[in-house]
Amino acid sequence: MDRVTCFCRMPKCRNAVIMKPTRRLWGLVVAIAVGIAACVTTPYTNRSQLVLLSESEEMALGVAAYKEVLSQSEVTAGRPLDVVERVGQRIARVADKPAYQWQFTVIDDAKTANAFALPGGKVAVYTGLFPIAKDEAGLAAVMGHEVAHALARHGAERMSQGMVLQLGAVGLSAAMGGKDPALANAVMSAYGLGAQVGVALPFNRSQESEADRIGMILMAKAGYDPEAALHLWERMGESESGGRPPEYLSTHPSATTRQEQIRGWLPEARGYLVKDPQLTVAALPAIK
Numbered sequence: 001m002d003r004v005t006c007f008c009r010m011p012k013c014r015n016a017v018i019m020k021p022t023r024r025l026w027g028l029v030v031a032i033a034v035g036i037a038a039c040v041t042t043p044y045t046n047r048s049q050l051v052l053l054s055e056s057e058e059m060a061l062g063v064a065a066y067k068e069v070l071s072q073s074e075v076t077a078g079r080p081l082d083v084v085e086r087v088g089q090r091i092a093r094v095a096d097k098p099a100y101q102w103q104f105t106v107i108d109d110a111k112t113a114n115a116f117a118l119p120g121g122k123v124a125v126y127t128g129l130f131p132i133a134k135d136e137a138g139l140a141a142v143m144g145h146e147v148a149h150a151l152a153r154h155g156a157e158r159m160s161q162g163m164v165l166q167l168g169a170v171g172l173s174a175a176m177g178g179k180d181p182a183l184a185n186a187v188m189s190a191y192g193l194g195a196q197v198g199v200a201l202p203f204n205r206s207q208e209s210e211a212d213r214i215g216m217i218l219m220a221k222a223g224y225d226p227e228a229a230l231h232l233w234e235r236m237g238e239s240e241s242g243g244r245p246p247e248y249l250s251t252h253p254s255a256t257t258r259q260e261q262i263r264g265w266l267p268e269a270r271g272y273l274v275k276d277p278q279l280t281v282a283a284l285p286a287i288k
């Protein structure tokens with residue numbers, strides 16, 4: 001089986017937005033950024049964010065990217081989809097974001113233990129994640145995490161950071177005009193590594209941790225014991241024990257770090273728990 005990475009690394013997408021800003025635009029964007037950054041905060045964690053896209057722009061990008069990814073994937077119907085939709089919609093309901101058209105899809109790929117969220121509430125889960133999620137409570141932890149990414153506008157935040165970096169690179173290029181070209185190229189290529197703009201960028205560690213924390217609150221509000229998130233990451237840790245691709249280390253907290261953080265957030269999440277006697281937590285369908 002392919003190595004498990006993280007259940008929310010975004011798939012590669014050709015819908016990346018490439019900005020070609022001028023220096024005049026740079027000034028404008030910085031001015032806008034200062035104004036907008038002051039009034040955008042994440043739900044539950046109240047962190048100030050730099051978000052330069054409107055929600056409608058962000059949602060349009062999410063819809064286009066989702067369509068693109070699904071057109072290249074084998075989408076599954078039937079029982080796996082029923083479970084994912086039921087649990088996902090339950091979490092989406094308590095996320096209380098009526099502007100989003102929440103959509104949940106199952107991608108038939110037993111070798112990929114992954115899931116992703118795109119802006120505007122577009123979520124997909126690969127069947128390879130089912131054995132690690134194990135039951136509906138484990139799946140609720142996954143869905144809570146993914147819904148949290150969309151709700152906290154992490155994609156738009158990453159795109160905004162990329163836009164600022166891109167604008168910074170334009171300024172750097174102008175400043176280095178006429179200087180040593182070898183040095184200029186070296187600096188630009190180093191700078192360019194962090195200056196990609198688009199929905200294909202992976203989330204960073206602090207966004208991952210924030211999605212874990214908000215996700216636990218959402219699953220609790222939807223009736224699931226947030227301790228299931230801890231057990232999910234214990235299983236994820238066991239499945240990763242053979243080693244991980246290096247990119248995981250740079251962009252995601254380790255499974256052990258996640259478990260420690262999740263333990264610390266359990267009392268907060270349990271404060272939101274809404275018990276539902278009707279809620280059943282069945283094992284997920286077996287995947288061949």
Ligand SMILES: [Zn+2]
Pocket residue numbers: 007008009145149203208211
């Ligand atoms: Zn994530």
